[in-house]
Amino acid sequence: MARFDPYENNGGTCVAVAGDGYCVVAADTRLSVGYSILSRDQSKISELADKCVLASSGFQGDIKALQKNLAAKELVYEHNHNKKMSCPAMAQLLSNTLYYKRFFPYYTFNVLGGLDSQGKGCVFTYDAVGSYERTGYSAQGTGAKLIMPVLDNQLKSPSPLLLPAQDAVTPLSESDAVDLVKDVFASATERDIYTGDKLEIVVINSSGIHRECIELRKD
Amino acid sequence: MFRNQYDTDVTTWSPQGRLFQVEYAMEAVKQGSACVGLRSRTHAVLAAVNKAASELSSHQRKVFRVADHAGVALAGLTADGRVLSRFLRSECINHSFVYDAPLPVSRLALRLADKAQVCTQRSWKRPYGVGLLVAGLDETGAHLYYNCPSGNYFEYQAFAIGSRSQAAKTFLERRFEGYNDYTPEQLIKDALSAIKETLQGEKLTSSNCTVSIVGRKDDGTMEPFEMIDAKRIQEIIDSMEAAEEAPAEPSAMQQEEPGTDAAAPAPMDI
Numbered sequence: 001m002a003r004f005d006p007y008e009n010n011g012g013t014c015v016a017v018a019g020d021g022y023c024v025v026a027a028d029t030r031l032s033v034g035y036s037i038l039s040r041d042q043s044k045i046s047e048l049a050d051k052c053v054l055a056s057s058g059f060q061g062d063i064k065a066l067q068k069n070l071a072a073k074e075l076v077y078e079h080n081h082n083k084k085m086s087c088p089a090m091a092q093l094l095s096n097t098l099y100y101k102r103f104f105p106y107y108t109f110n111v112l113g114g115l116d117s118q119g120k121g122c123v124f125t126y127d128a129v130g131s132y133e134r135t136g137y138s139a140q141g142t143g144a145k146l147i148m149p150v151l152d153n154q155l156k157s158p159s160p161l162l163l164p165a166q167d168a169v170t171p172l173s174e175s176d177a178v179d180l181v182k183d184v185f186a187s188a189t190e191r192d193i194y195t196g197d198k199l200e201i202v203v204i205n206s207s208g209i210h211r212e213c214i215e216l217r218k219d
Numbered sequence: 220m221f222r223n224q225y226d227t228d229v230t231t232w233s234p235q236g237r238l239f240q241v242e243y244a245m246e247a248v249k250q251g252s253a254c255v256g257l258r259s260r261t262h263a264v265l266a267a268v269n270k271a272a273s274e275l276s277s278h279q280r281k282v283f284r285v286a287d288h289a290g291v292a293l294a295g296l297t298a299d300g301r302v303l304s305r306f307l308r309s310e311c312i313n314h315s316f317v318y319d320a321p322l323p324v325s326r327l328a329l330r331l332a333d334k335a336q337v338c339t340q341r342s343w344k345r346p347y348g349v350g351l352l353v354a355g356l357d358e359t360g361a362h363l364y365y366n367c368p369s370g371n372y373f374e375y376q377a378f379a380i381g382s383r384s385q386a387a388k389t390f391l392e393r394r395f396e397g398y399n400d401y402t403p404e405q406l407i408k409d410a411l412s413a414i415k416e417t418l419q420g421e422k423l424t425s426s427n428c429t430v431s432i433v434g435r436k437d438d439g440t441m442e443p444f445e446m447i448d449a450k451r452i453q454e455i456i457d458s459m460e461a462a463e464e465a466p467a468e469p470s471a472m473q474q475e476e477p478g479t480d481a482a483a484p485a486p487m488d489i
Contacts, residue, residue, distance in 0.1 A: 072312050079284070079308050 007059050007107045008033055011194025012044055013143030014055035015181055016113035017155065018121030018136050022174045022205040025113035026181045027055040028143075028189070028216060029198040040197035040218065047209060048074050049084040052114035053202050054094070057141030058128070059107035066106045069097060087114030091124040091132060098130030105129050109140035114204050121169050121204075136169050143188035143195040150184050174203060182214060189216045230342045241339050241346050244368035248350035251294035253381035253417040254281060255410055256352035256363045257391065259401045262434030262442075263354035263361040265292040266410040268381070268417060269427045282429045286311035287443040288321045289355030290431055294381035295368075296348035303347060307331060324355035328364035328372045336370030350380045356433050356441065379413060386416040403432060407447070408459055425453040 011032040016025045027044040030037060046054045046067040054070065056063040073093060077085050085093070091112055098106055105128045112124040125138035137155045139147040155170045170177060178201060189196045196219070201212045225231050226239035233239060252270035256263065269278035282292045283304040291307065293300035310330050314322040331351065338344040346368040353364040353372075365380065366372045377395040379387035390413050398406070407430060415423045430452055433444035 068316060072316050075312050076308070079305075 006104075008061075009058060009107070009142075010038070010060040010063075011142045012057040013139065013141035013147065013185070013188055013192065013195045014044060014057050014109070014111045015139045015147060015151070015184065016055065016111045016123040016125075016137065017151070017172075017177045017181060018113065018123045018169045019172060019174060019177050020120055020169050021115075022177070022203060023053075023113040023115060023121035023123065024174070024177050024181055024201060024203050025053045025055050025111065026185065026199060026201040027057065027141075028185065028195045029200055030194065030196050031060060032194050035193070037197075043200060045200055045202055046071065047202070048090055049087075049114070050209065051204055052085065052087040052090045052112065053204055053209065054090075054110060054112050055140075056108045056110045058109045062106040062108050066097065066108050066110075070094060073097070086117050087112065087122050087124075088116055088134075090114075091122075091134070094124075094126065095130040095132045098126065098128065102129050109144075111138050111140050113202075115206075119206060139184075141195075143185075143192040146188045146191055147184045150187065151180075154180060174205065178203065178212075185216060228342055229339055229344070229346060238339060241369045244346035244348050245350070247348035248295040248368065248380060249382060249384075251297070251349070251381045252281070253379060253384050253387060253414065254292040254294050254352055255377070255379040255384075255387050255391070255413040255417075256292060256354050256365075256375065257377035257395070257398055257406055257410055257413070258354065258361045258363045258375075259403075259406055259434075260360050260399045261356075261436075262401075262403045262406055262432060263356065263363050264403070264406045264410045264430065264432045265290060265352055265354045266407075266414050266428055266430045267292045267294075268414055269429055278427075282431050282446060284431075284444045284446075285327070285353075285355075286315075286321060288357060288433060288441070289324055289327060289353065290433060290444040291354070292352045292431075293349045294384075295350055299347045300349040300351065303331065303334070303349065303351065306334065307353075321357060323357040323359070324353065324362040324364065325357075325374075327355065328353050328366055328374075331366045332370050332372040335366065335368055338368075339370055352378060352380065354431075354433060355444070356435055361434055377409075377413075379417070381417070383417040383419060386419065387413040390416045403434060403442075404455075407432065407455060411452070411456060411459065423456055425449040425456065428452065 012028050014027040029041050031039040031042040044055050074085050110126040116122045123138050124132050124134050126132045137151050185199045196216045199214050199216050225233035229240035252268045254267040256265045267281040271278040279297050284290045285307040311322045338346045351366045363375050364372050365378050377391040414428050431446045434442050
């Protein structure tokens with residue numbers, strides 16, 4: 001007798017890259033189950049605050065629930081503190097929210113991107129139960145294993161002694177970072193069946209948040 | 220004569236069928252500093268007099284944002300008001316979490332009224348000593364409600380509560396019939412004029428009043444609930460005074476809002 005499985009992997013990939021004064025957060029828009037496609041146009045990205053964007057891959061039910069939960073908590077914070085949550089504050093909140101369900105986790109693989117209080121780009125990467133780290137770049141989801149090595153090659157600082165991880169924001173310009181993200185997604189789309197259809201790119205910088213959508217291979 | 224015998228408990232009726240504790244709570248509202256609210260079809264404005272406990276302290280917050288689409292102004296025991304604002308905020312967040320839509324203002328007023336009623340029917344509680352003007356925008360337009368400690372609530376075109384509010388109410392009674400078609404700027408001006416009536420002689424400046432507005436613009440986009448900043452309030456006050464001093468020269472006001480001098484003459488006239 002097969003037991004009811006409360007989880008399902010709906011696939012997809014999320015990436016974020018931090019720069020000096022900007023942050024790029026990107027995710028594909030394909031929703032799958034097994035070998036089928038459920039939607040070619042389902043967003044994985046949620047704008048939680050004016051300098052903080054969350055991209056989540058994994059089980060869509062938990063992604064939506066988590067993103068709604070965080071949005072509500074952010075509103076409570078705004079009412080109490082009279083300002084929107086900063087990205088590092090949201091990072092801690094996300095970690096706590098995930099660990100709260102340590103024994104029935106949110107099946108979500110998250111990447112949080114935004115600007116910190118100094119205006120520098122920041123990326124936080126998570127596992128399903130809230131373990132997190134601030135990095136200069138990250139990828140999560142089904143295509144992450146294809147993308148992360150490329151990002152390591154392009155963005156990683158030459159020696160860990162030269163730059164501490166916190167300051168590992170890439171010296172690339174905003175448009176170069178966006179181009180890099182487009183290229184890695186195009187590559188991941190080739191070999192990962194769960195990644196494709198469309199790529200949603202969100203760039204956060206001092207002038208705000210702006211979105212871009214480009215087509216990916218649909219096979 | 221019998222008032223003192225039946226006023227110890229909120230759950231004791233008087234022989235005339237009154238609950239004195241509830242009526243005393245309404246008295247507390249009348250002691251608080253004044254607030255006014257007014258609305259048009261598309262916008263609602265709340266204004267409050269800033270009262271400071273002493274010259275050394277900052278003034279009490281009397282206007283609270285409850286959600287993007289709604290806010291409250293209160294008079295009376297402001298601590299009770301703060302707690303109720305937190306409740307209203309939580310109700311709005313929970314509703315939009317479940318229904319993905321903003322809580323309609325009438326439902327918000329109803330939740331508040333039901334909460335207030337509970338305190339009139341429990342012997343271990345006391346009524347909230349604060350009256351709230353709830354202003355908001357929903358699908359049916361802009362709304363203004365007044366919630367009393369008794370648990371009653373009414374919808375208004377314009378209203379004033381708190382000390383010396385009768386002066387403001389008299390002012391509003393004369394003018395409210397045109398409010399549905401007022402522009403936001405006209406509403407703000409009338410709100411400030413109503414507040415001015417309650418100050419009775421004291422000069423109206425941006426430091427002794429708070430004004431907030433919520434509404435939907437002509438193009439359909441929403442203007443979320445927000446306090447108007449002090450600089451802008453002072454500009455509006457200044458333009459109102461300029462119009463008063465020189466009623467024969469409407470051009471003084473024209474630069475700010477052309478075409479509104481017909482509906483916003485000097486408020487002290489008549």
